[in-house]
Amino acid sequence: MLALVGVIFSYLQKSRDSASYTSALIQADILFRDSKDVIKELLKKSEKDKEIRKTIFDTLYTVPMILQVDDNETYVSLSCHPLDSGVNINWLKAEGNATAEQRKAMAESTIDYIVERYEISDGSLLLSKISDSISRKSDLGKKKGIINLSQLEDIVRDYRFESDDVAKSAIPWDRYFSFGLDSTTIDANYISAELLSWLFDMDISLVEEEWLEGDDLKQFLSRQGGDISRYNEKIFTSESKERMRCRVMFGYAEESYAFGFKYIEGRATEFDFYGKQ
Structure with missing residues (x-):
């Protein structure tokens, strides 16, 4: 009998957890649309004033925007980061005009630097694996290229397994590279x-x-x-662009949840619910 009670209790607990997850996901979807509208409205108001526009980007990128309700349990925190703050990893396969070749050279030299700086034993193999992955179509977007950090980290793990290269220190890839398929600066x-x-x-x-x-x-x-x-003025730009990755944390039913999305030129895409934090 006790065993049966335990099974029933476990089932009910899983049902409650599932219901909580679903409810939080619905709340996240609402906040996703609201967050997009907030960013869009902020940037729209600053279209004609570069100084105000710069201040808005600085605020989004450096200080989380937090809305706290009096009960101290209900809150929403929005923080963003520019999509193009690094050398785009996909520039390794750039081709075309002189500027494209300069982008490619910058990406290659950055890989070379990381190989030396972080004591990677077989830089040629690593570069080959990254380049091959860029040339293959992504399962997610059905387009060629490396579209996020986790995809690159999977490639690096595969390299380490094949080469028996033991990591001497963690490599902060996202401090050097950015990801995406349409970045030119x-x-x-x-x-x-x-x-x-x-x-x-x-x-x-x-x-x-x-x-x-x-x-x-x-x-x-x-x-x-x-x-x-x-x-290089053709590669570096000082004008902030509407291209960012955002993360929202929120309180719901006495728990904290989070989700992320990309905001590009007025459109919010790639909603990703991270679940309970």
Whole structure:
């Protein structure tokens, strides 16, 4: 009898968990649409004022927007990050005009730097695996290319298994690379300290101490002695773009949940519910 009661209790608990998950997912879908509308309205109001527009992007990228209700349990937190703040990994297969070749060279040299910096034993094999994956169609988007960080990390795990390369330290790939299939420029004022240090030949400790994401990169390079000749106007842009990845955390039924989405030029896509946090 006790065993039967235990089975019934377990079943009821799973049913409650499933109902809670479904309810939270419905709430997330509502907040997804609301978040898109909030971002769209904010950017629409600043279309004619570059300074206000820059302030809005800085706020979205550096400080989570939090709405807290009096009961301290109901809250919504919105934070975003630019999609194009790194060297696009898919530029490894760029081809066409001179600018495309420059993008490709930048991606290749960044891989070379990471191979040396993080002591990867077989850089040629790793590059080959990444390039092959870019050339294959994605199961998710049915388009060629690496579309997110987890896809790249899967490739790296496959490389390590094949090469018996034991990781000496974790590689922060997303501090160097961005992902997606339609990016042609780098959001210059939001690049990471690691990427800035490498691309412009600057001491990492100086950059980590002085660089604030959102600052004007060209002014920073001039002020701190970076190699400004490497600032390619056709690749780096100081004008913030409506291309971002956002994450929303919210309280629901005394639990915390989260979801993410991409916001590109007024459209919100790739909703991803992360579940209970």
